[in-house]
Amino acid sequence: MGYGDEILLTGIVKKAYARRKRPIAIGRHGKNYLNEVLWGEIFDNNPKIDREPGANAIWVDAIKGNRPYIDYHETATNTEGKVFYRKFRPEPGEIYLSEEEKSKYPQKDFIYIEPNVKGSFGGNKDWGFDRWQEVVKRLPYTFIQGRGRRLDGVEQVDTPTFRDACALLSRATGFVGTDGGLHHAAAAMGKPAVVVWGGLVGPDVLGYDTHINLRGEGVKSCGNHRPCEHCKEALALVTVEMVVDAIETSKLLGNLSQRQTRPVECA
Numbered sequence: 001m002g003y004g005d006e007i008l009l010t011g012i013v014k015k016a017y018a019r020r021k022r023p024i025a026i027g028r029h030g031k032n033y034l035n036e037v038l039w040g041e042i043f044d045n046n047p048k049i050d051r052e053p054g055a056n057a058i059w060v061d062a063i064k065g066n067r068p069y070i071d072y073h074e075t076a077t078n079t080e081g082k083v084f085y086r087k088f089r090p091e092p093g094e095i096y097l098s099e100e101e102k103s104k105y106p107q108k109d110f111i112y113i114e115p116n117v118k119g120s121f122g123g124n125k126d127w128g129f130d131r132w133q134e135v136v137k138r139l140p141y142t143f144i145q146g147r148g149r150r151l152d153g154v155e156q157v158d159t160p161t162f163r164d165a166c167a168l169l170s171r172a173t174g175f176v177g178t179d180g181g182l183h184h185a186a187a188a189m190g191k192p193a194v195v196v197w198g199g200l201v202g203p204d205v206l207g208y209d210t211h212i213n214l215r216g217e218g219v220k221s222c223g224n225h226r227p228c229e230h231c232k233e234a235l236a237l238v239t240v241e242m243v244v245d246a247i248e249t250s251k252l253l254g255n256l257s258q259r260q261t262r263p264v265e266c267a
Helices: 003-020 072-077 099-103 129-138 162-171 181-188 229-236 240-249
Strands: 025-028 111-114 143-145 174-178 193-196 212-214
Touching: 003 181, 099 162, 111 129, 129 240, 162 181, 174 181, 181 193, 193 240, 212 240
Parallel strands: 111 143, 111 174, 174 193, 193 212
Antiparallel strands: none
């Protein structure tokens, strides 16, 4: 599973833990997914996950092959490489960062921006590097980003792991980017966010009410993981002006300093 799915899973575990008042095992038919497959780094330090379930364990099956937002019957019957979605509303997950992880990045006033997207979706989540550059150009605030292609005028901080990226995000006033692992991480840490959505999947399935979700009017989710003109056209409906206005009117700003103040200093 990807980082976003792992964070979604911690939200499901959180709800089950609140009902049952005991750690929850993750798996299927009594088989511990975390031991038999991989212990994802998102689950580190989470006291609500049962790593060694016994005979009376309480199980949650929301793993690969049973993700709660995917209609597997419809997905299995199509031949176009598309995913079909169920009605779903995510519960913000939980990420338990250690004090050592958090202290790696000092507390500063900045917005975490992520212009890069992973390539497993055929480019269908890529809003466009030039558009992100224009957003930064138009606003006087301090932006920083992690690894990847760097925006001009943005501080870049080394984030070797996703947990490092989450630790950096924990120090930010909020997040700006496309839907993915970091927008789920922002929700898990109670951070405001401005999130750009295209035609692959929408905020009606994987978005959070605490975020400003930007999507073109009337866009429908196609679920296409192959390069898709519909997705490109849907992303283009979200303009630079929309993102700039959303940042200016959102809770991301907090007490943000202007860019001409001392640069962010990070490890």
